[in-house]
Amino acid sequence: MAEPKITLAEVEHVARLARLDLSEPEKKRMRFQLDAILTYIDKLRRLDTDDVEPTSHAIPMVNVMREDEVRPCLPTEEMLANAPEREGDFVRVPRIIEE
Amino acid sequence: MSRAADYEDVIGLEVHAQLLTRSKMFCGCPTTFGGAPNSQTCPICQGMPGVLPVINRRAVEFAMRTALALHCTINSGCRFARKHYYYPDMPKNYQISQYEEPLAVEGWLEIEVGGQVKRIGIQRVHLEEDVGKLVHEGTLETARASLVDFNRSGVPLMEIVSKPDIRSPEEAAVYFKALRAILIYLGVCDGNMEEGSLRCDTNVSIRPRGSSELGTKVEVKNLNSFKNVQQATAYEGERQRMAITSGQTIVQETRLWEADRSYTLSMRSKEYAHDYRYFPEPDLVPLKVEQRWADQLRTTLPELPVERQRRFVSQYGLPAYDADLLTQSRALADYYEAAVREYPKPKVVSNWVMSELLRELLGDDEAAISKSPIPPRNLARLLALIEDGTISGKIAKDVFEKMYRSGEDAETIVRREGLVQVADAGALGAVVGQVLASNPGAVEDWKKGKKQSLGFLVGQVMKATQGKANPALVNQLLLERLPKEP
Ligand SMILES: [Zn+2]
Numbered sequence: 001m002a003e004p005k006i007t008l009a010e011v012e013h014v015a016r017l018a019r020l021d022l023s024e025p026e027k028k029r030m031r032f033q034l035d036a037i038l039t040y041i042d043k044l045r046r047l048d049t050d051d052v053e054p055t056s057h058a059i060p061m062v063n064v065m066r067e068d069e070v071r072p073c074l075p076t077e078e079m080l081a082n083a084p085e086r087e088g089d090f091v092r093v094p095r096i097i098e099e
Numbered sequence: 100m101s102r103a104a105d106y107e108d109v110i111g112l113e114v115h116a117q118l119l120t121r122s123k124m125f126c127g128c129p130t131t132f133g134g135a136p137n138s139q140t141c142p143i144c145q146g147m148p149g150v151l152p153v154i155n156r157r158a159v160e161f162a163m164r165t166a167l168a169l170h171c172t173i174n175s176g177c178r179f180a181r182k183h184y185y186y187p188d189m190p191k192n193y194q195i196s197q198y199e200e201p202l203a204v205e206g207w208l209e210i211e212v213g214g215q216v217k218r219i220g221i222q223r224v225h226l227e228e229d230v231g232k233l234v235h236e237g238t239l240e241t242a243r244a245s246l247v248d249f250n251r252s253g254v255p256l257m258e259i260v261s262k263p264d265i266r267s268p269e270e271a272a273v274y275f276k277a278l279r280a281i282l283i284y285l286g287v288c289d290g291n292m293e294e295g296s297l298r299c300d301t302n303v304s305i306r307p308r309g310s311s312e313l314g315t316k317v318e319v320k321n322l323n324s325f326k327n328v329q330q331a332t333a334y335e336g337e338r339q340r341m342a343i344t345s346g347q348t349i350v351q352e353t354r355l356w357e358a359d360r361s362y363t364l365s366m367r368s369k370e371y372a373h374d375y376r377y378f379p380e381p382d383l384v385p386l387k388v389e390q391r392w393a394d395q396l397r398t399t400l401p402e403l404p405v406e407r408q409r410r411f412v413s414q415y416g417l418p419a420y421d422a423d424l425l426t427q428s429r430a431l432a433d434y435y436e437a438a439v440r441e442y443p444k445p446k447v448v449s450n451w452v453m454s455e456l457l458r459e460l461l462g463d464d465e466a467a468i469s470k471s472p473i474p475p476r477n478l479a480r481l482l483a484l485i486e487d488g489t490i491s492g493k494i495a496k497d498v499f500e501k502m503y504r505s506g507e508d509a510e511t512i513v514r515r516e517g518l519v520q521v522a523d524a525g526a527l528g529a530v531v532g533q534v535l536a537s538n539p540g541a542v543e544d545w546k547k548g549k550k551q552s553l554g555f556l557v558g559q560v561m562k563a564t565q566g567k568a569n570p571a572l573v574n575q576l577l578l579e580r581l582p583k584e585p
Contacts (some may be wrong), residue, residue: 017374018192019185056178056379062387068120068157071127076138079145079249089136090234090246093187 004035103340106305109313110265110332111222114278116257116288117229117296118161123253124228125152125195125383130255132294136248144228144253146191152382154179158226158255159386161287162202163396165257166224168281168403171206173393179226179380187247188231196258198377201225202386208261208281209405210273219274220262229254251295257287263302263313268333272325275299276427280404283464284429290464292323299328303335305343314339315349319363321356331356335363407432415445424453430468434475441479444486451478455496459503472506473499481509493566494518522569524576527560530568531576534559545581553577 011031015022022030076089083091123130126143143150166173180198206221231252235242259278265271279297282288290297299322304314319335322328334356339349354363402410404426411422411432426432431452438448456478460467481502485495490513501512513519521527534556535542541559544552553574560573 013374017183017185017376057381057384059384061384062176064153064384065156065159066127066153068122068155069127070122070129071141073128073139074141074145076135079137079140082145087244087246089138090248091137091187092244092246095235095242095244 004031005038006031006034103337103344105307106340106343107308108266108268108332108336109263109304109306109316110268110271110336111263111302111316112261112265112271112275112328113300113302113318114259114261114275115229115298115300116165116259116282116290118158118255118257118287119289120155120157120161120255122155124155124158124226124255126253128253132296134250136246137250139250140252145249146189152195152380154383154386155255158257159202160396161255161285162224162226162257163388163393164285164400165259165282165287166203166206167393167397168285168400169203169206169208169221169224169259171203171221171224173203173388174200175390176200176385176387177202177225178385179383180377181380182227182375182377184375186230187245188233188252190231190249190252194228194230195380195383196227196377197225200385202388208274208277210270210277212267212270212273217264217270219264219270222260222262224257224259227256227258228252229256263304263316268329268336271301271332272329275328276325277404280427284401284403286401295323298323301328301332301335303332303339304349305336305339315351317349317351317363318353319356320353320366321358324358327356327358330358330361331363334361338363401429404429415439415449417445417449421446421449421453425449428463428465428468430465431463434468434471437475438478441476442482444482447482448478451482451499455499459500472504473502477502477508484509484513488520488522488569489513490518491520491566491568491570493561494520518567520569521564521567522572524572527564527568527572528576530560530563531573531580534563535577535580542581553581 008027008031011022011027011034015027015030080086080089080091085092117130120130122128123144126141128139128141128144131139143152163173177197178200179195181193182196182198183193185192201223203224204222206224207218208221209216209218211217229251231247231249234246234248261274265274279290282297283290288296292298300318300320301322302316302318304316306312306314317335317339319331322331335354342349353366355366356363408419408422408426411417411426412419415422417425425435434456435448435452438452439445442448456471456473457463460471481495481498484490484498485492490498490509494513495509498509498512498518501507501516502509505512538556538559541552541555545556556577557570557573560568560577561570
């Protein structure tokens with residue numbers, strides 16, 4: 001098996017950006033899964049795209065907008081039902097530690 | 100060894116303005132400030148899987164108006180992008196913003212510092228969404244948990260980035276002030292810094308005077324007043340001067356301004372904070388701004404503060420100081436002009452607005468002016484009463500205060516309280532006679548050439564008439580009866 005396209009250090013970097021605390025076996029597993037994705041993307045590179053304009057969207061459409069009108073919100077209780085923890089009407093999260 | 104004075108400041112400001120739309124940037128939740136926590140959210144602004152954001156047309160138009168007022172080029176095509184970072188104030192773990200293709204670029208704003216007009220370049224104007232608000236349990240150092248309110252999450256935010264053209268903390272404050280005035284004139288932002296509708300970050304670096312290279316810049320966040328912008332920028336420039344002249348190097352970082360203790364504090368290393376992995380927002384198709392759309396918006400731009408200030412000088416002959424102060428807020432300038440239309444003595448109106456009205460009002464913004472118990476017409480009528488001799492200038496100040504407390508007009512108060520000026524030579528003559536008789540000392544002084552005693556005698560007559568005597572007439576009557584000057 002060839003060496004994966006992504007290094008262990010890169011896996012650690014993106015995990016840190018995503019605030020994920022991965023164990024050593026998880027890092028290894030992620031490394032191979034990410035490698036599989038990159039290998040798949042490589043297949044696309046074989047296509048000849050010389051005459052194709054780069055685009056960010058699959059459909060040629062612009063200016064989809066809405067008028068500035070207020071619509072009903074989700075009731076607070078329903079919204080908080082999705083929160084891992086709550087305190088009063090707030091969502092409670094662990095304190096943030098800056099690096 | 101280099102000296103601190105050999106270095107100049109290079110400053111750029113990033114200003115975030117909440118737009119005065121009714122609904123959020125990409126969903127229909129209201130943008131009202133002060134609602135109960137988490138009462139203004141929906142699956143879209145909470146970033147639930149599968150939802151589709153849709154762009155608020157008014158937010159785009161507000162940003163375009165601003166861009167036009169700042170002489171920017173509006174890009175014919177622009178795109179939204181996802182800016183990824185993980186922080187609990189943002190449920191999607193990305194903020195929808197603009198990156199490589201912002202709405203507008205390359206403009207300028209004119210400021211005046213120390214009598215010199217200077218152009219500060221605008222690098223870009225772009226649209227994004229605001230994030231939620233974190234409240235810490237206890238102090239930041241000891242907190243075990245944070246509480247999140249997502250009401251603000253998704254509120255339209257416009258970012259205006261200046262070029263590093265600012266050269267002093269004072270210029271920074273003046274620029275921020277001028278920009279705020281423009282946003283308020285345009286009606287796109289309320290400019291309320293306490294509520295966080297307008298926020299500012301400053302980027303500071305220093306370099307040897309005469310150099311054209313840029314030094315390592317430090318970003319200072321959390322500036323919510325003109326004073327904070329000026330102080331934080333000054334502090335950061337000094338900190339860097341001291342570091343460099345003592346042989347240290349500046350690290351590129353983000354620092355937080357601690358207003359209570361007046362210093363900047365390192366926040367986090369930029370190395371990680373800036374790895375945002377932007378990519379085009381797949382859920383939003385690009386915006387294409389037709390020239391016609393921009394042209395149409397251009398015709399709706401109001402007269403802006405600088406233009407209005409210049410007009411106040413040329414049309415009303417006001418000193419630059421008055422014109423500047425009166426045009427800081429659109430509402431105040433409107434008030435002034437309405438009063439001048441009714442009482443066409445511009446400098447007199449200006450004096451009354453600046454000294455009397457602004458002393459009573461809590462601010463000069465729309466809300467404060469609209470609540471003024473003295474409408475422009477009533478101020479004009481009061482000034483007319485002084486001019487036609489009905490009341491004296493001194494009495495007028497009391498009448499003004501009474502008008503302010505009661506909301507009544509000047510005539511009503513003057514009539515009810517019998518404040519009409521005594522301008523009848525016969526009636527005043529009697530009082531003048533009494534005053535002369537009971538103040539022989541002052542009369543002696545006058546004979547000896549002490550001219551100040553005339554002022555004293557006028558004062559005595561005013562006192563005897565409870566300020567209602569016409570001062571010019573009193574003067575005249577006294578001079579008639581006092582011996583001619585030696
Ligand atoms: Zn929403």
